[in-house]
Amino acid sequence: MKEKRDSLVGIERPINAGANSGMMLGLRPPQIEIHAIDTALEVVLITGLNSEFMFSETIRVLHEEGAEIVNASFTAVEDTIFHTIHSKVGESALGYEASRICERLKKICR
Template sequence: MENNPSSSRTDTKSIEQNRRNQMKDLFSKLNSVVPHQSSREATSQPDKIGEATNYIKNLQIKLEKMKEKRNNLIDIERSKNASMNMGLKSPQFKIQQMGSALEIVLVTGMDCQFMFAWQNIFFLTETIRALQEEGYDIVNASYTVVENAVFHTIHCQVGGSANGALRISEKIKKYLNGC
Protein backbone atom coordinates (compact mmCIF):
# COMPACT_ATOMS: atom_id res chain seq x y z
CA MET A 1 0.00 0.00 0.00
CA GLU A 2 1.48 3.15 -1.12
CA ASN A 3 0.54 6.48 0.41
CA ASN A 4 0.55 9.03 -2.34
CA PRO A 5 -0.37 12.49 -0.99
CA SER A 6 -1.20 13.93 -4.41
CA SER A 7 -3.59 11.05 -5.14
CA SER A 8 -5.50 11.48 -1.87
CA ARG A 9 -5.65 15.25 -2.43
CA THR A 10 -7.14 14.69 -5.87
CA ASP A 11 -9.69 12.24 -4.44
CA THR A 12 -10.66 14.71 -1.71
CA LYS A 13 -10.92 17.52 -4.23
CA SER A 14 -13.07 15.40 -6.53
CA ILE A 15 -15.33 14.29 -3.67
CA GLU A 16 -15.78 17.89 -2.52
CA GLN A 17 -16.52 19.03 -6.10
CA ASN A 18 -19.20 16.32 -6.44
CA ARG A 19 -20.71 17.27 -3.08
CA ARG A 20 -20.90 20.95 -4.10
CA ASN A 21 -22.50 20.06 -7.44
CA GLN A 22 -25.08 17.90 -5.67
CA MET A 23 -25.85 20.69 -3.21
CA LYS A 24 -26.12 23.20 -6.07
CA ASP A 25 -28.54 20.86 -7.86
CA LEU A 26 -30.61 20.40 -4.68
CA PHE A 27 -30.74 24.17 -4.07
CA SER A 28 -31.84 24.66 -7.67
CA LYS A 29 -34.65 22.11 -7.26
CA LEU A 30 -35.72 23.68 -3.96
CA ASN A 31 -35.70 27.14 -5.53
CA SER A 32 -37.87 25.93 -8.42
CA VAL A 33 -40.52 24.51 -6.05
CA VAL A 34 -40.80 27.51 -3.73
CA PRO A 35 -42.71 30.51 -5.16
CA HIS A 36 -40.48 33.48 -5.85
CA GLN A 37 -40.74 36.68 -3.85
CA SER A 38 -41.29 39.84 -5.87
CA SER A 39 -38.15 41.34 -4.43
CA ARG A 40 -35.75 42.94 -6.91
CA GLU A 41 -32.70 42.43 -4.79
CA ALA A 42 -30.84 39.16 -4.88
CA THR A 43 -31.29 37.03 -1.79
CA SER A 44 -28.56 34.96 -0.26
CA GLN A 45 -28.61 31.18 -0.15
CA PRO A 46 -29.37 31.04 3.61
CA ASP A 47 -32.27 33.49 3.10
CA LYS A 48 -33.67 31.31 0.31
CA ILE A 49 -33.43 28.26 2.58
CA GLY A 50 -35.20 30.18 5.34
CA GLU A 51 -37.98 31.22 2.93
CA ALA A 52 -38.32 27.62 1.75
CA THR A 53 -38.52 26.39 5.34
CA ASN A 54 -41.23 28.93 6.18
CA TYR A 55 -43.10 28.08 2.99
CA ILE A 56 -43.04 24.35 3.80
CA LYS A 57 -44.21 25.00 7.39
CA ASN A 58 -47.10 27.13 6.07
CA LEU A 59 -48.03 24.38 3.62
CA GLN A 60 -48.05 21.84 6.45
CA ILE A 61 -50.35 24.08 8.51
CA LYS A 62 -52.68 24.54 5.51
CA LEU A 63 -52.67 20.78 4.91
CA GLU A 64 -53.62 20.08 8.53
CA LYS A 65 -56.45 22.63 8.34
CA MET A 66 -57.69 21.08 5.09
CA LYS A 67 -57.58 17.57 6.60
CA GLU A 68 -59.54 18.81 9.60
CA LYS A 69 -62.09 20.50 7.34
CA ARG A 70 -62.40 17.34 5.22
CA ASN A 71 -62.93 15.20 8.32
CA ASN A 72 -65.57 17.63 9.60
CA LEU A 73 -67.37 17.52 6.25
CA ILE A 74 -67.23 13.71 6.23
CA ASP A 75 -68.65 13.64 9.77
CA ILE A 76 -71.43 16.04 8.77
CA GLU A 77 -72.25 13.90 5.72
CA ARG A 78 -72.29 10.73 7.82
CA SER A 79 -74.56 12.26 10.44
CA LYS A 80 -76.82 13.62 7.70
CA ASN A 81 -77.04 10.18 6.07
CA ALA A 82 -77.57 8.53 9.44
CA SER A 83 -80.40 10.91 10.31
CA MET A 84 -81.97 10.35 6.89
CA ASN A 85 -81.70 6.60 7.30
CA MET A 86 -82.95 6.62 10.89
CA GLY A 87 -86.44 7.21 9.61
CA LEU A 88 -86.03 4.18 7.38
CA LYS A 89 -84.57 1.88 10.04
CA SER A 90 -88.01 0.64 11.02
CA PRO A 91 -90.05 -0.31 7.95
CA GLN A 92 -93.02 1.87 7.05
CA PHE A 93 -96.09 0.50 5.30
CA LYS A 94 -99.27 1.72 3.67
CA ILE A 95 -102.34 -0.28 2.72
CA GLN A 96 -104.67 1.16 0.12
CA GLN A 97 -107.89 -0.41 -1.07
CA MET A 98 -109.01 0.65 -4.55
CA GLY A 99 -112.29 -1.01 -5.42
CA SER A 100 -111.69 -4.73 -5.55
CA ALA A 101 -107.90 -4.30 -5.47
CA LEU A 102 -105.64 -3.98 -2.45
CA GLU A 103 -102.13 -2.51 -2.57
CA ILE A 104 -99.59 -2.92 0.24
CA VAL A 105 -96.45 -0.77 0.05
CA LEU A 106 -93.61 -1.43 2.48
CA VAL A 107 -90.72 1.06 2.61
CA THR A 108 -87.43 -0.09 4.13
CA GLY A 109 -83.84 1.11 4.14
CA MET A 110 -81.22 -0.52 1.91
CA ASP A 111 -79.91 -2.45 4.91
CA CYS A 112 -83.36 -3.94 5.52
CA GLN A 113 -84.27 -5.32 2.09
CA PHE A 114 -86.83 -8.03 2.80
CA MET A 115 -86.23 -9.87 -0.46
CA PHE A 116 -82.81 -10.91 0.88
CA ALA A 117 -82.71 -10.55 4.67
CA TRP A 118 -84.00 -13.59 6.59
CA GLN A 119 -86.14 -11.63 9.04
CA ASN A 120 -87.72 -9.68 6.22
CA ILE A 121 -88.36 -12.80 4.15
CA PHE A 122 -90.30 -14.03 7.16
CA PHE A 123 -92.22 -10.73 7.16
CA LEU A 124 -93.09 -11.19 3.48
CA THR A 125 -94.24 -14.74 4.21
CA GLU A 126 -96.37 -13.55 7.14
CA THR A 127 -97.90 -10.78 5.02
CA ILE A 128 -98.74 -13.24 2.23
CA ARG A 129 -100.17 -15.70 4.78
CA ALA A 130 -102.33 -12.93 6.31
CA LEU A 131 -103.58 -11.96 2.85
CA GLN A 132 -104.48 -15.57 2.03
CA GLU A 133 -106.21 -16.05 5.40
CA GLU A 134 -108.39 -13.04 4.62
CA GLY A 135 -109.20 -14.48 1.19
CA TYR A 136 -107.08 -12.19 -1.00
CA ASP A 137 -105.52 -13.43 -4.24
CA ILE A 138 -102.00 -12.04 -4.79
CA VAL A 139 -101.69 -10.70 -8.32
CA ASN A 140 -98.19 -9.21 -8.23
CA ALA A 141 -95.28 -8.58 -5.85
CA SER A 142 -92.36 -6.32 -6.75
CA TYR A 143 -89.78 -3.98 -5.31
CA THR A 144 -88.10 -0.77 -6.45
CA VAL A 145 -84.91 0.84 -5.12
CA VAL A 146 -84.91 4.65 -4.92
CA GLU A 147 -81.76 6.18 -3.38
CA ASN A 148 -81.50 4.65 0.12
CA ALA A 149 -85.04 3.28 0.25
CA VAL A 150 -86.58 0.06 -1.03
CA PHE A 151 -90.29 0.14 -1.92
CA HIS A 152 -91.87 -3.33 -1.78
CA THR A 153 -95.32 -3.52 -3.38
CA ILE A 154 -97.87 -6.33 -3.20
CA HIS A 155 -101.02 -6.12 -5.36
CA CYS A 156 -103.99 -8.27 -4.39
CA GLN A 157 -107.48 -8.93 -5.65
CA VAL A 158 -110.14 -8.57 -2.97
CA GLY A 159 -111.80 -11.87 -2.26
CA GLY A 160 -112.42 -11.54 1.44
CA SER A 161 -114.41 -9.40 3.80
CA ALA A 162 -114.74 -5.63 3.72
CA ASN A 163 -112.73 -5.32 6.95
CA GLY A 164 -109.89 -7.45 5.57
CA ALA A 165 -107.63 -4.45 4.89
CA LEU A 166 -108.01 -3.28 8.48
CA ARG A 167 -107.22 -6.72 9.90
CA ILE A 168 -104.18 -7.09 7.60
CA SER A 169 -102.96 -3.66 8.69
CA GLU A 170 -103.26 -4.71 12.34
CA LYS A 171 -101.36 -7.97 11.67
CA ILE A 172 -98.54 -6.11 9.87
CA LYS A 173 -98.29 -3.54 12.70
CA LYS A 174 -98.20 -6.36 15.24
CA TYR A 175 -95.41 -8.11 13.34
CA LEU A 176 -93.38 -4.89 12.86
CA ASN A 177 -93.66 -4.06 16.56
CA GLY A 178 -92.41 -7.54 17.40
CA CYS A 179 -89.25 -7.17 15.25
Protein backbone atom coordinates in the same frame (compact mmCIF):
# COMPACT_ATOMS: atom_id res chain seq x y z
CA MET B 1 -65.64 -10.83 7.46
CA LYS B 2 -66.26 -8.38 10.33
CA GLU B 3 -68.43 -6.19 8.06
CA LYS B 4 -70.54 -9.21 7.08
CA ARG B 5 -70.99 -10.20 10.73
CA ASP B 6 -71.88 -6.63 11.71
CA SER B 7 -74.49 -6.37 8.96
CA LEU B 8 -76.08 -9.67 10.00
CA VAL B 9 -76.21 -8.63 13.65
CA GLY B 10 -77.63 -5.20 12.74
CA ILE B 11 -74.77 -3.04 13.95
CA GLU B 12 -74.85 0.41 12.40
CA ARG B 13 -71.78 1.55 10.51
CA PRO B 14 -70.86 4.90 8.94
CA ILE B 15 -71.11 5.33 5.18
CA ASN B 16 -67.86 6.15 3.36
CA ALA B 17 -66.74 9.73 3.92
CA GLY B 18 -68.02 12.23 1.37
CA ALA B 19 -71.36 13.86 0.72
CA ASN B 20 -73.09 11.54 3.20
CA SER B 21 -70.43 11.71 5.89
CA GLY B 22 -71.85 10.97 9.31
CA MET B 23 -74.97 9.29 7.95
CA MET B 24 -75.61 5.81 9.34
CA LEU B 25 -76.84 2.71 7.59
CA GLY B 26 -78.65 0.21 9.72
CA LEU B 27 -81.89 0.15 11.61
CA ARG B 28 -84.81 1.89 9.95
CA PRO B 29 -88.33 1.26 11.21
CA PRO B 30 -90.58 -0.18 8.51
CA GLN B 31 -93.60 1.77 7.30
CA ILE B 32 -96.72 0.35 5.72
CA GLU B 33 -99.54 1.94 3.74
CA ILE B 34 -102.65 -0.06 2.87
CA HIS B 35 -105.26 1.04 0.33
CA ALA B 36 -108.50 -0.92 -0.15
CA ILE B 37 -110.53 -0.13 -3.27
CA ASP B 38 -113.44 -2.40 -4.18
CA THR B 39 -111.95 -5.91 -4.16
CA ALA B 40 -108.38 -4.68 -4.63
CA LEU B 41 -105.90 -4.28 -1.79
CA GLU B 42 -102.66 -2.38 -2.40
CA VAL B 43 -99.90 -2.66 0.19
CA VAL B 44 -96.88 -0.35 0.08
CA LEU B 45 -94.12 -1.47 2.42
CA ILE B 46 -91.12 0.80 2.99
CA THR B 47 -88.16 -0.77 4.75
CA GLY B 48 -84.46 -0.33 5.29
CA LEU B 49 -81.86 -2.84 4.21
CA ASN B 50 -82.17 -4.58 7.58
CA SER B 51 -85.78 -5.80 7.10
CA GLU B 52 -85.50 -8.59 4.54
CA PHE B 53 -88.19 -10.71 6.22
CA MET B 54 -90.88 -8.01 6.15
CA PHE B 55 -91.83 -8.66 2.51
CA SER B 56 -92.28 -12.40 3.02
CA GLU B 57 -94.22 -11.83 6.25
CA THR B 58 -96.56 -9.45 4.40
CA ILE B 59 -97.13 -12.02 1.64
CA ARG B 60 -97.75 -14.73 4.27
CA VAL B 61 -100.41 -12.63 6.05
CA LEU B 62 -102.17 -11.85 2.76
CA HIS B 63 -102.23 -15.56 1.84
CA GLU B 64 -103.53 -16.54 5.29
CA GLU B 65 -106.37 -14.06 4.87
CA GLY B 66 -107.30 -15.49 1.47
CA ALA B 67 -105.98 -12.68 -0.71
CA GLU B 68 -104.75 -13.50 -4.21
CA ILE B 69 -101.45 -11.78 -5.06
CA VAL B 70 -101.80 -10.19 -8.50
CA ASN B 71 -98.47 -8.36 -8.68
CA ALA B 72 -95.52 -7.65 -6.39
CA SER B 73 -92.54 -5.41 -7.10
CA PHE B 74 -89.82 -3.50 -5.32
CA THR B 75 -87.53 -0.55 -5.88
CA ALA B 76 -84.30 0.10 -3.98
CA VAL B 77 -83.14 3.68 -3.48
CA GLU B 78 -79.92 3.98 -1.47
CA ASP B 79 -80.70 2.27 1.86
CA THR B 80 -84.50 2.24 1.41
CA ILE B 81 -86.58 -0.47 -0.24
CA PHE B 82 -90.10 0.24 -1.51
CA HIS B 83 -92.26 -2.90 -1.93
CA THR B 84 -95.62 -2.68 -3.68
CA ILE B 85 -98.05 -5.60 -3.51
CA HIS B 86 -101.32 -5.63 -5.44
CA SER B 87 -103.80 -8.28 -4.34
CA LYS B 88 -107.41 -9.24 -4.87
CA VAL B 89 -109.65 -10.04 -1.92
CA GLY B 90 -113.16 -11.45 -1.75
CA GLU B 91 -116.12 -9.10 -1.80
CA SER B 92 -116.79 -9.87 1.86
CA ALA B 93 -113.35 -8.50 2.72
CA LEU B 94 -114.45 -4.95 2.00
CA GLY B 95 -115.72 -4.37 5.53
CA TYR B 96 -114.60 -6.14 8.66
CA GLU B 97 -112.17 -8.52 6.95
CA ALA B 98 -110.29 -5.74 5.18
CA SER B 99 -109.79 -3.94 8.49
CA ARG B 100 -108.59 -7.21 10.07
CA ILE B 101 -106.05 -7.66 7.26
CA CYS B 102 -104.87 -4.07 7.76
CA GLU B 103 -104.45 -4.56 11.50
CA ARG B 104 -102.47 -7.78 11.02
CA LEU B 105 -100.18 -6.10 8.51
CA LYS B 106 -99.63 -3.12 10.79
CA LYS B 107 -98.71 -5.44 13.67
CA ILE B 108 -95.81 -6.97 11.75
CA CYS B 109 -94.38 -3.49 11.19
CA ARG B 110 -94.23 -2.62 14.90
